[in-house]
Amino acid sequence: MKQRTLEEVKALGRDEAVEIIRQAGVVGAGGGGFPTYFKYKKPQARLIVNCTESEPGYWADKMIHRVYFEEFLELYEAMKTIFGFEKIVMGVHYKDEDWFSAYDENANGLYEVSHVPDKYALGEEKTLIKNVFDKDLWVPRRIENPDGSKRPGIPPDAGHIVNNSESLLNIYNALFRGKPVTTKHMQVFGPELDISLYEAPLGASATELLRLSGVDVEDQEGSLSVIDGGPYLNEMGIESLGEGDAFVRRTTNGYLVIPKGVASKEYGDIKTRQPAAEFESLVDKVSGVNLPLGGRFLKPATPLVSDGEEVSYEQKLGEPVDEGFSIGVWASSSGTVSMRDEDMIAISSGAIPEEQAKSEERAEAAR
Missing domain, CATH: 3.40.50.11540 (NADH-ubiquinone oxidoreductase 51kDa subunit)
Known part of the structure; x- marks a missing residue:
C-alpha cells in the first residue's frame, strides 16, 4: 500500500x-x-x-x-x-x-x-x-x-x-x-432523529454512534430498535436498545432508529433533509472496535497480531488466504488487541466516548 x-x-x-x-x-x-x-x-x-x-x-x-x-x-x-x-x-x-x-x-x-x-x-x-x-x-x-x-x-x-x-x-x-478500507461512510437517522453523517471506523459500536447522534440511550432502553440499513434492505442490528449491540460492518450504509416492534417498511416514505455538515470522522474517537477477519463471502484472513499487542490505525491485522475469496484486514482504530480468534479481532482504543467526556467535563465544572 x-x-x-x-x-x-x-x-x-x-x-x-x-x-x-x-x-x-x-x-x-x-x-x-x-x-x-x-x-x-x-x-x-x-x-x-x-x-x-x-x-x-x-x-x-x-x-x-x-x-x-x-x-x-x-x-x-x-x-x-x-x-x-x-x-x-x-x-x-x-x-x-x-x-x-x-x-x-x-x-x-x-x-x-x-x-x-x-x-x-x-x-x-x-x-x-x-x-x-x-x-x-x-x-x-x-x-x-x-x-x-x-x-x-x-x-x-x-x-x-x-x-x-x-x-x-x-x-x-x-x-x-495507499489507504486500506478501515471506515464506512454512513448515516444515523430515524423518524424522530435528525440525520448525522459519519466516517465511522469498521467495528464501531452502534450504541456509541447513537449516543453521538443525540439519542439518550439509557432513557430509551427497551423502546427502540436499530436497523442496519434502510426501510427495505436491512438486517436487525439491535432488536431492543440496551440489550446487546451491533457493530459497523463493511456493508453498513446506515442505522435506522425506529420504535421497537414496528416493521421497518412502515418508514418507506421517510423524508430526510440534506445534512447540514459533511462526514464527521470518528477515527480514534470511539472506545473500541470489533473487526471480522472474514464475512459472508469471505474466508477469514490469517491474523497477524496477538492478544495484548499494541496496534496503530491502518496497521495490517489480517493476511488474505489463497483459497476462496479473502481480503486484507486493517486496524480501524489505534489501541490494544483485547481479543483475537480465528474470526475476529477486538481493539480497545482507550478513547473516552464523547458523551462520557462531556459528562466528566460537566462534573469538573460543577466542582
Missing part, C-alpha cells in the same frame, strides 16, 4: 491493480459485500456506477460524490486505462439531476451520466442496467452451464461491472492514496 500519482496508477497492470484492491480489503459497500477484486479479474466492456442510493432517506452515497468529486474524475480516467473499459456510465435518479450537475458539465467523453426513474429498486443491479441500456445489453435471465445446468444471469454475462459509489471511492483510496 503506497501513494501514487495519476500516471503511476495508469501504469499499473490489471493483475497488479486487482491485487492492490484485494489487499486493501475492498468489498461491495452495500448489499451482500461481494469481494470487489474478483469482479475486475476478467475484462468487461462497461463499468456502471450505481449512484441511486437504493433506500429512502439516504444521503451518504450522494454526499460522497459531492465531497470527492475530483477523486472520482481521476479514478474514471485511471480505470479506463487499467481495465480497458469502453464506457463508464453513472446511473443517477432524475430527482438528483441538480446534485450531480457537476458530473454532467465535466464528462468530456470520459464517462456518461444516465438519468433513471425515481424508484427504489433496492440496489438491484439488473434493474439499473435495464434503465440505462437498450435490451440487447440487458442481463440474461438464465445462463446454461457446461454441464447443462442453468444459473441466473449476472452483469458480467452482458459485459458489465457494477459498483456502488463507496466501493469505487475505496478503490481510489487503495490505488492513489
Whole structure:
C-alpha cells in the first residue's frame, strides 16, 4: 500500500491493480459485500456506477460524490486505462439531476451520466442496467452451464461491472492514496432523529454512534430498535436498545432508529433533509472496535497480531488466504488487541466516548 500519482496508477497492470484492491480489503459497500477484486479479474466492456442510493432517506452515497468529486474524475480516467473499459456510465435518479450537475458539465467523453426513474429498486443491479441500456445489453435471465445446468444471469454475462459509489471511492483510496478500507461512510437517522453523517471506523459500536447522534440511550432502553440499513434492505442490528449491540460492518450504509416492534417498511416514505455538515470522522474517537477477519463471502484472513499487542490505525491485522475469496484486514482504530480468534479481532482504543467526556467535563465544572 503506497501513494501514487495519476500516471503511476495508469501504469499499473490489471493483475497488479486487482491485487492492490484485494489487499486493501475492498468489498461491495452495500448489499451482500461481494469481494470487489474478483469482479475486475476478467475484462468487461462497461463499468456502471450505481449512484441511486437504493433506500429512502439516504444521503451518504450522494454526499460522497459531492465531497470527492475530483477523486472520482481521476479514478474514471485511471480505470479506463487499467481495465480497458469502453464506457463508464453513472446511473443517477432524475430527482438528483441538480446534485450531480457537476458530473454532467465535466464528462468530456470520459464517462456518461444516465438519468433513471425515481424508484427504489433496492440496489438491484439488473434493474439499473435495464434503465440505462437498450435490451440487447440487458442481463440474461438464465445462463446454461457446461454441464447443462442453468444459473441466473449476472452483469458480467452482458459485459458489465457494477459498483456502488463507496466501493469505487475505496478503490481510489487503495490505488492513489495507499489507504486500506478501515471506515464506512454512513448515516444515523430515524423518524424522530435528525440525520448525522459519519466516517465511522469498521467495528464501531452502534450504541456509541447513537449516543453521538443525540439519542439518550439509557432513557430509551427497551423502546427502540436499530436497523442496519434502510426501510427495505436491512438486517436487525439491535432488536431492543440496551440489550446487546451491533457493530459497523463493511456493508453498513446506515442505522435506522425506529420504535421497537414496528416493521421497518412502515418508514418507506421517510423524508430526510440534506445534512447540514459533511462526514464527521470518528477515527480514534470511539472506545473500541470489533473487526471480522472474514464475512459472508469471505474466508477469514490469517491474523497477524496477538492478544495484548499494541496496534496503530491502518496497521495490517489480517493476511488474505489463497483459497476462496479473502481480503486484507486493517486496524480501524489505534489501541490494544483485547481479543483475537480465528474470526475476529477486538481493539480497545482507550478513547473516552464523547458523551462520557462531556459528562466528566460537566462534573469538573460543577466542582
